[in-house]
Amino acid sequence: METTNHKKRDGREILCTDISTSSKKKYKRQNSEYTRIFLEALSTLPEQKKDIIRKLGFGSILSFSCYSNLQVIFEWLIYQFDTNSGTLSLEDGFTFTLSCHSAQMILGFPAGPKPVVRTKTMECSDFIMNIVKTHSPTVEHLCSLLSTDLNEDSFTVVFMLLLITAFIDPNATGVPNPAYYPNLKEIGSIPNLDWCSFTLDCLLRSIKKFLFRKMQNIELESGGCKILLVISYFEFLITSEFNLGNSVPRLPLWTTHVVNSYIALDSQQGNSRGFGRLSKKHITSTPFKGSKQQMEMPPEIKDYMELKFQGIASFQDKKRLQSLVSNFFHKMVQNSIPIVRGYVDDIQLVSSSSNKQEIDPTVGNEMQFSTQTKKNATTEEIKSKWLYTNRRKKFRKNEMEQFFQNMFLFHQIEVPKDNYNTSMDFKQILHKFSKGCSIGENSDGFDLPNNYPDYESSLLHPKDMASTIISNDSSVQFSEFLEQIKEG
Incomplete structure (x- = not known):
């Protein structure tokens, strides 16, 4: 039996060796596979390394365990989605606008005052290369590094590369985009970046790209954080099967079982690709009550908080104070x-x-x-x-x-x-x-x-x-x- 896989990348295709049969077969990886590999790797981490992730402000991903196939309902949603305004508008009159605030309520990621940048530089590429030892680190390679004896800073970089590549902005190649490397060079600034707006922006760009390719009859799986849009919709559905409460962040609540159940319950009878069967709640009965997603704090307040709280070393303490101000x-x-x-x-x-x-x-x-x-x-x-x-x-x-x-x-x-x-x-x-x-x-x-x-x-x-x-x-x-x- 072979113990290693030989992989050759050509676009989105990966040539892999089937370990069990020693026969070679060619297949295309789906983005959801990279997400699954990433989540499974996180589940095996020791508590000491999980604490590093919590300190960064991404603890909610450690409790997330959804491996559902979201592509069908995701495509149904994006055909009714305005990427310019970020608004989902269904035929029954239901509308909801995604925002940084609603994304944070779902994901629980940091939404700091500084934007995530997209700038490719040789200096940052070399910085990442020194840690991961390759110019094109795959999701599989990065996951293998998680279990090695990395120091805290190197572990943080590897984790963030995986989070971006396998969850926030997954792509068909499973290789990180070098344009995101500059955000990881200053480890201490990572929690101060607006990862919620970044995740939402990646989703909107991926949907635009998918719809454009679709009009050209080009088959391409959409990237972006699909679960963000799907959960935003599911939170409004009325069903007696589940009572998920209003606790935040919402991400850990949506397990494979819960998501699959909602997909089945909302499916239109006789139409495997149609949804919208369940009635919708008023926004006041959802975690988004008060329409806070349309009440972003002015930049002046965010900048002032950053100035006053910059001496607080603990991210959790800083986040608690920021939450108090936000509330x-x-x-x-x-x-x-x-x-x-x-x-x-x-x-x-x-x-x-x-x-x-x-x-x-x-x-x-x-x-x-x-x-x-x-x-x-x-x-x-x-x-x-x-x-x-x-x-x-x-x-x-x-x-x-x-x-x-x-x-x-x-x-x-x-x-x-x-x-x-x-x-x-x-x-x-x-x-x-x-x-x-x-x-x-x-x-x-x-x-x-x-x-x-x-x-x-x-x-x-x-x-x-x-x-x-x-x-x-x-x-x-x-x-x-x-x-x-x-x-x-």
């Missing part, structure tokens, strides 16, 4: 929805009055009425009636305190001195708050009108609050009223 940001955006609705209501209220008034939208998106509007008794009468004739809400003192805590956070009220007495000063602030407005203060808490401009949402985003409140019988902006409290 806080998305919570702010989510809580701004009622505020924007209130802004729309105010515009509608003024524009529908008997004397239509001009509204001056400012940079802060706050409502400002023209001089004529302020003097218009009819408009003020309508607004006053709208605020005071509605059922009143009740808020407890601890909720009001939380409100003012956030005021301090957003610098709407001057930060107190070191000898600040929280309990005593909050009582004074709350007293001024209730006295200055039409708010009822009693032993149970504070009463606000039911339509009092989305008080709860202002807890997280007071500065951009569009609606006005009535203080001392005059209409003032919310931020102005806080200034009155501060100065009073």
Whole structure:
């Protein structure tokens, strides 16, 4: 029996020796085979090496074990996929846009502030050559290196080459693209790269290439991370067979059994290549609830986080802090929805009055009425009636305190001195708050009108609050009223 395989690469074809029969046969490897080889190699690693992978931020791949054939459902999906917007639009009206955020929820990979680059250089090629000892390392060769006595940096490079070649951007040759080598030269910077956007970008490019070749009647298996698109779709399907919860990352939950079951359940009867049989959930019932995938944090925030957290050595600690900031940001955006609705209501209220008034939208998106509007008794009468004739809400003192805590956070009220007495000063602030407005203060808490401009949402985003409140019988902006409290 032969113990080695003789391989000759010609395009996508590999000439291999069948070990069991010593007979030679020619075949084309599928991308999924490289993924399987890679995942099986990871499963045999000792914990010490798995910890290196976890420290890099790719721990979710260690728990992933799906070997399903995704090609049929993947092709069904991409024919209904817009590669320009990254949006999946089905005939039944279902739409979902893939983004860096949704990719991170599925994959759990680092989504750092720096992009993954594509630049081929001789210096980086030599750097990789010194580690893997060949200019064209195959997936099989790289997997064999994983089990050797490599130092941590060399092991990291080999693992990343495999991750890119066999999972993120698999290709028919099973050989890494040298254009990705520069990303691996600085080991410490790997967790700071945006691997989620990179994975999504590779997927979109592969789909474009596949569809273009298809129009030319060229048979070619699509590359890219197929499981990313497939899971994005499966997360919306309604079935009583499985309850996968909403924990993230999602990748480890989608095993071969689960994926194969979803493929079978969603298949159209009598059409082996048709899907869409199952009903779809609303996005609020999925891990993507809140449409966060369309609420990317501004680059300024990402850059600032990178600057402030650069001294944190542990990737896991840094990721935890970044997650806290991300959750806080998305919570702010989510809580701004009622505020924007209130802004729309105010515009509608003024524009529908008997004397239509001009509204001056400012940079802060706050409502400002023209001089004529302020003097218009009819408009003020309508607004006053709208605020005071509605059922009143009740808020407890601890909720009001939380409100003012956030005021301090957003610098709407001057930060107190070191000898600040929280309990005593909050009582004074709350007293001024209730006295200055039409708010009822009693032993149970504070009463606000039911339509009092989305008080709860202002807890997280007071500065951009569009609606006005009535203080001392005059209409003032919310931020102005806080200034009155501060100065009073």
